[in-house]
C-alpha cells in the first residue's frame with residue numbers, strides 16, 4: 583500500500599498538537615488542585631530518542647524548551663534544529679555527565695539539570711565560552727537512595743550547592759530529582775516534598791552569602807509523564823515530560839530505571 587506522506591504528516595502534526603494540549607491541560611488541572619497559577623510550572627519536552635523533525639514540530643506549536651540525555655544525540659539534534667527552529671530552542675541537558683565530556687555540554691546547551699558533583703560543575707564553568715551567558719544549572723539529588731546511582735545524597739546537597747554557587751560561569755537555579763517510579767501517590771509526594779525541603783534549606787543558606795544568588799535559586803525540576811501531578815502538588819516549577827508528549831520510546835534505548 584502506498585503511504586500518502588502529506589496527509590500522514592498532517593495527522594502526525596495533529597496528534598502532536600493534541601498531546602501537547604493534553605499535557606498542558608494536566609499541568610493546568612494539577613495547578614488548580616493546589617491553587618497555583620499554571621504559568622508557575624514550565625514544561626520541558628524530553629526529546630531523547632526522537633528525531634529533530636519531532637522537535638521542530640513541537641517547536642512550531644509553541645514549545646520552547648527541550649531536554650536531552652545523551653551527548654552525541656543531543657549535539658546532532660541541536661545542530662539539526664539550529665537553522666530551522668522558528669524562535670530558537672532552549673536546550674536542557676538532563677542525563678548523566680562524564681567528566682571528560684563536559685566541554686561540548688558547556689558550549690552547546692543553555693541548562694544542565696544533572697550536576698551531582700563539584701568536579702563536573704567546575705569543569706562546566708571553566709569551559710563555558712566567555713561570549714555565552716552563564717550556564718543555568720541544577721543540582722541533581724538522589725532522594726530515593728537505592729536504585730539510581732545518579733544524584734548527590736540529600737545530606738550533601740547544601741554543601742555542593744554552595745560550592746557551585748561560587749563558580750563564575752554558572753548560575754545555580756535549583757534542584758532536580760528522578761525518584762524511583764511508583765504508582766503510590768503518597769510515596770511520590772513524599773519524595774518530591776523531600777526535594778522541596780532541601781530547596782528551602784539551600785535557598786536560606788544562599789541568602790546568607792548573596793541575596794542575588796538566593797533570588798535566582800527558583801527552580802524545582804521534578805515530575806515526569808507518570809508523576810507530574812504529585813510533583814506540582816509539592817511545588818515543582820519545571821516538569822520534564824517525554825512519553826506523554828512524544829509517545830513511548832523504543833524499549834532498547836530506554837534509560838535504566
Ligand SMILES: *Cc1c(COP(=O)(O)O)cnc(C)c1O
Nearest residue numbers: 628651676806807822823824825
Ligand atoms: C526520560 C526522562 C524524562 C522523561 O520521562 P517520561 O517518563 O518519558 O516523561 C524526564 N527526566 C529525565 C531525567 C529523563 O531521563
